[in-house]
Amino acid sequence: xxDYTTLERDARARIDAAADLAALEALRVEYLGKQxxxxxxxxxxxxxxxxxxLEKGPQIxxxxxxxxxxxxARKAAMEAAELEARLASETVDLTLPAREAPAGSVHPVSxxxxxxxxxxxxxxxxxxxxxxxxxxxxxxxxLNMPESHPARAMHDTFYFPADEESPADGRMLxxxxxxxxxxxxxxxxxxxxxxxxxxRVYRSDSDATHTPMFHQVEGLVIDRDIHLGxxxxxxxxxxxxxxxxxxxxxxLRPSYFPFTEPSVEVDVGFALENGKRVLGGxxxxxxxxxxxxxxxxxxxxxxIEMAGLDPDEWQGFAFGVGVDRLAMLKYGMDDLxxxxxxxxxxxxxxxxxxxxxxxxxAGVGARA
Ligand code: PHE
Numbered sequence: 001x002x003d004y005t006t007l008e009r010d011a012r013a014r015i016d017a018a019a020d021l022a023a024l025e026a027l028r029v030e031y032l033g034k035q036x037x038x039x040x041x042x043x044x045x046x047x048x049x050x051x052x053x054l055e056k057g058p059q060i061x062x063x064x065x066x067x068x069x070x071x072x073a074r075k076a077a078m079e080a081a082e083l084e085a086r087l088a089s090e091t092v093d094l095t096l097p098a099r100e101a102p103a104g105s106v107h108p109v110s111x112x113x114x115x116x117x118x119x120x121x122x123x124x125x126x127x128x129x130x131x132x133x134x135x136x137x138x139x140x141x142x143l144n145m146p147e148s149h150p151a152r153a154m155h156d157t158f159y160f161p162a163d164e165e166s167p168a169d170g171r172m173l174x175x176x177x178x179x180x181x182x183x184x185x186x187x188x189x190x191x192x193x194x195x196x197x198x199x200r201v202y203r204s205d206s207d208a209t210h211t212p213m214f215h216q217v218e219g220l221v222i223d224r225d226i227h228l229g230x231x232x233x234x235x236x237x238x239x240x241x242x243x244x245x246x247x248x249x250x251x252l253r254p255s256y257f258p259f260t261e262p263s264v265e266v267d268v269g270f271a272l273e274n275g276k277r278v279l280g281g282x283x284x285x286x287x288x289x290x291x292x293x294x295x296x297x298x299x300x301x302x303x304i305e306m307a308g309l310d311p312d313e314w315q316g317f318a319f320g321v322g323v324d325r326l327a328m329l330k331y332g333m334d335d336l337x338x339x340x341x342x343x344x345x346x347x348x349x350x351x352x353x354x355x356x357x358x359x360x361x362a363g364v365g366a367r368a
Contacts (some may be wrong), residue, residue: 003056004041004063015070024075038064053357081357082213105351109215109339113198115358116217116323118242120196122360123234125219126242128195130181132202133160133182136170138180142306143259151176158202158212172204178258180216182299183317185220186307191314192223196322209336215323222299222309222316228252228264231296231317235266239279239293241360243330246282258316260297268293 011031018024021128032037041060045053049070094305106114130138140152151157158174181197189195208214221230232252239248248268255265267282267290283290296319301311324339333339333348 001239004059006068007037011067013072015067015074017072018306021078024071024078028071030324032064032071035097038067056336061205064307086115102341105347105353105357106354107339108333108350108352109323109333109345111352112323112327112330113215113217113241116196116198116238117324118358118360119238120219123194123237124239125194125196128181128185128197130178130184130191130197132173132175132200134180135172137225138183139173139175139177141170142183142303143179144300144302144306145258149258151202151232156204158204161210176203177201177320178216179320182220182303183217185302186222186282186309190318192307195219211324211336211340213340214336214351216263216320217323219296219319220299220316220322221318222304222314226298226316228262228298228317231264231298235294235296235319239268242326245280249282251283253295255295255315257297259300259303261300262294263295263297265292266294266296266319267291276328279329293318294319294322318341 011027018027029038033039038060042064045057045060048056120127128179140149140228145151157176160172162171163197178199178201180196180197181195185193185195185197196220198221199215199217200213202213202217203210204212219234221234234251236248236250237252240246251269253265253267256262257263267283268279269281269285270277270279270291271281271285271288272278277291281288297319297335299316301315301317303310304314304316324336327339328334328336333350
């Protein structure tokens with residue numbers, strides 16, 4: 001038995017009895033600190049004879065190691081016990097309802113635009129954008145709208161005051177439709193081309209079904225052998241996916257737009273159910289009627305030419321439809337003005353969760 005056995009046993013007993021981490025730290029200082037008793041023993045080695053040192057050296061080192069190990073073990077045990085106690089006292093009641101965090105909602109217009117992007121992406125269309133402050137050339141001239149066209153009149157269109165920054169050939173204005181994006185896309189991307197262009201448009205109009213600002217989505221396909229059949233199929237496919245119905249019936253009526261030739265007004269069959277318009281079925285079927293839904297046509301060759309493409313090589317179709325109108329038909333609102341009032345109660349009622357991403361597989365816009 002070495003001379004240090006008693007010291008070691010003593011130290012162990014005190015370490016085991018230490019009440020807390022502070023007491024344990026005091027013991028560490030007492031034994032192993034600079035002035036500690038074990039440290040003092042280590043210092044005596046220097047004055048010993050080689051033989052004595054050979055005998056005592058390992059014993060004192062052993063003692064130091066044993067005290068250090070005991071301190072470490074006790075500390076780990078104390079920490080584990082402390083954690084144990086915390087875990088036991090700080091229980092989490094997983095059955096409590098989560099606290100409600102204030103969350104905004106996705107506006108129906110944004111939701112519908114996302115749905116449109118999802119549907120048309122599946123048909124190979126990309127999303128294009130253009131400025132809301134347009135110049136006269138993109139909004140009218142390049143779309144083959146003559147000076148005399150009524151949409152050019154001051155009472156229909158918001159013009160900016162003419163000043164030294166105005167382009168020489170016309171004034172700046174708030175775009176009256178998304179059709180200028182047709183021109184911008186053809187000029188920027190060339191042909192072939194498949195785009196939709198959702199966005200805000202402005203007209204000097206205001207009543208229950210017209211607001212000075214509203215939303216449209218433009219569609220444009222340019223390729224070598226596009227015809228009206230492609231237009232009809234695309235619209236049927238889009239509307240079927242959008243309204244999640246397989247019985248959408250369209251009626252194409254001859255019409256006139258300066259930027260399409262021929263031009264086609266598209267009606268959709270619907271029935272009234274509980275005072276709401278429900279799309280589906282032929283408008284000629286009993287209890288059904290036709291509703292005008294959108295304007296479209298084959299892109300006028302003059303427009304293709306003005307956008308810098310060869311109209312003998314490229315042709316295509318375009319359509320424009322009101323996004324707010326689509327939202328009202330799908331989700332059942334009846335006053336367009338409420339869309340832009342910013343009434344939180346309306347937004348809560350008609351808004352969508354940002355987690356509710358439209359996907360074709362889950363049903364665009366589907367929700368409980
Ligand atoms: N720009 C037209 C409108 O606002 C709609 C339209 C777009 C018609 C494309 C034909 C082709 O009424």
